[in-house]
Amino acid sequence: MPTSTGKKLREIYDNLYASFGPQHWWPADDxxxxxxxxxxxxxxxxxxxxxxxxxxxxxxxxxxxxxxxxxxxxxxxxxxxxxxxxxxxxxxxxxxxxxxxxxxxxxxxxxxxxxxxxxxxxxxxxxxxxxxxxxxxxxxLEKPIFVVDTYTYRLCSRHNLVAEDASYEQIQNMFMDNLPADVQLFNEFHALIVRLGHLYCRRTPGCDTCPLKGF
Ligand code: SF4
The missing domain is CATH 1.10.340.30 (Hypothetical protein; domain 2)
Structure with missing residues (x-):
């Protein structure tokens, strides 16, 4: 049974995936x-x-x-x-x-x-x-661990998923405690968050046109 945080994370993921499509990370030959x-x-x-x-x-x-x-x-x-x-x-x-x-x-x-x-x-x-x-x-190495960066922090703090002073580990645990340990999901989710950060959730957020407006 997914937690309410898990449900919210899934909704965010589904919305970002529907908006941006697969990101094909990591771009490399090997x-x-x-x-x-x-x-x-x-x-x-x-x-x-x-x-x-x-x-x-x-x-x-x-x-x-x-x-x-x-x-x-x-x-x-x-x-x-x-x-x-x-x-x-x-x-x-x-x-x-x-x-x-x-x-x-x-x-x-x-x-x-x-x-x-x-x-x-x-x-x-x-x-x-x-x-x-x-x-x-x-x-x-395809290990099921969630990558946290500045964009992840911005998304999570702005949507009250973590406290403003949350540490790297606290943000990572929030994802990992509420989502299945799925390499493909973690791969795609982080890449989608980076795309979101580049396009909308910048230092000054562009909420008006953002796909997560309303979340
Ligand atoms: S830019 Fe998008 S993700 Fe960032 S706070 Fe605004 S609605 Fe949320």
């Missing part, structure tokens, strides 16, 4: 590219990430082995379009070190690990916070 994109997308637009990914692909560095072999300085130069490139080069290098040392350099083995212990280990990698870790877990 799971490793998703991980790289999840790190590069911190504090920048997806357009800039695409340029950085293109540079890595053209130089054939977009693979675990490629990112292991490249120097941090060379890497920073290639991912420059994504902004904060020195920090992001360090983060990518940190992830790759973790990937080889702790996961045997094997994505299949990594995705076979238990969700929450793996999440804890990912959060131990410098530069990987909850949103990046959860994006990797959901979109690259």
């Amino acid at each position: 799971s490793f590219e998703v991980i790289v994109g999840a790190i590069l997308t911190q504090n920048t637009s997806w357009k800039n990430v695409e340029k950085a990914i293109r540079n890595l692909k053209e130089r054939k560095f977009l693979s675990p082995q490629g990112l292991k072999s490249i120097t941090e300085t060379e890497l920073a130069a290639l991912i420059r379009p994504s902004g904060y490139y020195n920090q992001k080069a360090k983060k990518l290098k940190g992830f790759v070190k973790f990937f080889f040392n702790d996961c045997g350099g094997d994505l299949k083995a990594m995705s076979a690990e238990e969700l929450y212990p793996l999440r804890e280990r990912l959060l131990g990698v410098k530069g990987i916070g909850p949103e990046t870790a959860d994006s990797i877990l959901l979109y690259a």
Whole structure:
């Protein structure tokens, strides 16, 4: 029996899906590219990430082995379009070190690990916070975990689904306690919320024309 919050979340999901259609996330050729994109997308637009990914692909560095072999300085130069490139080069290098040392350099083995212990280990990698870790877990490794970002916070606080000072975990729990643990649902729902945030639920909300007007 769905809770009243669960019912409301479903209605929001159905409305967004009917308005925007499937979002086909995550746009990438393979799971490793998703991980790289999840790190590069911190504090920048997806357009800039695409340029950085293109540079890595053209130089054939977009693979675990490629990112292991490249120097941090060379890497920073290639991912420059994504902004904060020195920090992001360090983060990518940190992830790759973790990937080889702790996961045997094997994505299949990594995705076979238990969700929450793996999440804890990912959060131990410098530069990987909850949103990046959860994006990797959901979109690259297909684990049932809900990704929270600024757009999610705005939607939930503006519609009184969470308190204004709700933490990342409180927002994530609100979704996960009230929806089935369904990878496809979590994948699509987060992508739809991002679309909503780009088009309507901005810093200044455009409620008049928003599909969620009336909720
Ligand atoms: S823009 Fe307005 S109606 Fe739309 S989700 Fe944001 S607060 Fe709700």
